[in-house]
Amino acid sequence: MKNLKVRSQNREEMIEITGDVEKHIPDDRDGICVLFIQHTTCSLTVNENADPDVQSDMLGFLNRLIPQDEPHFKHGEQNSDAHIKSSLVGSSATVPFENGKLLLGRWQGIYLCEFDGPRERKVLMMEIAEA
């Protein structure tokens, strides 16, 4: 198991971690790479890494959908929006690899989605061999 550290700079942010993940993939076997965050106000996702407008459109949409100051929220830390986004986007990502390369599509990158930063986040990474 490996441990990747990611530092966010803003309350909401999508940070690409593809390069960091790829350098830990073993050359000599095929399998899946499982990524897991040990936090409840951020997420992992796979999405486009070409045009940065895709990431800002996504973060902007999620903010309009789930406003931080939604008047019904009762949780005292003012981050219920971040907890909800975390469960909708998800706390793990699974990507297959072959011969030391992640099998991502041409436009895909792996992102940590920060919803309640800035913070230091930890991503656990485990490789599992194909049957």
Next chain:
Amino acid sequence: MKNLKVRSQNREEMIEITGDVEKHIPDDRDGICVLFIQHTTCSLTVNENADPDVQSDMLGFLNRLIPQDEPHFKHGEQNSDAHIKSSLVGSSATVPFENGKLLLGRWQGIYLCEFDGPRERKVLMMEIAEA
């Protein structure tokens, strides 16, 4: 493979199953625990298990977002809302473990999200060893 039974008491409810999962994790190896529900109107997620307001804020928000009586829904069983929540939150959860312990963060718990209860639900659990 193991089979966990979970009984919900309400139409919507988040039920923590971390303890149940943890007691089936083997001591002598590292890997991932994959949980899967055999149902289409509930989900599995990992989120905060400290303040219960987090769970009620999430269920309340999802209900305002996807009302059970949304006038466009055609499915005859009055539970299209639950099917949609199920695909957004997801039907599986993956959590790494080491030496018999789930590698959850300090505030994380594993939850079955009931969206169309009360019912008896079944969670399949499989351990996969690290490569």
Next chain:
Amino acid sequence: MKNLKVRSQNREEMIEITGDVEKHIPDDRDGICVLFIQHTTCSLTVNENADPDVQSDMLGFLNRLIPQDEPHFKHGEQNSDAHIKSSLVGSSATVPFENGKLLLGRWQGIYLCEFDGPRERKVLMMEIAEA
């Protein structure tokens, strides 16, 4: 690893791929089947495969929630809605199997959710043996 090809006919569509996946599951072992799409404007999900109204209610709801022409979207390809749906529903699905059979519930099917078709899509499939 296997490679499944799926052709969509519409901009939005849920296409069941359960049969295609099942015929590649090995008879002689137990484990998990991991499916992954190499695209950023479609998703994989597990949901009801009995009443087609469930799928049309889901696609209709997602369209009202995330309209293609949302005036805030800046991404030039007019498909930010599809990228957002892709991250909310997810780019992978994990389903356990035993003795050559997917352990799906009675009403569950595996779907490719097309959000920006019609296109030809590729689903990667990997089997991982139980620990």
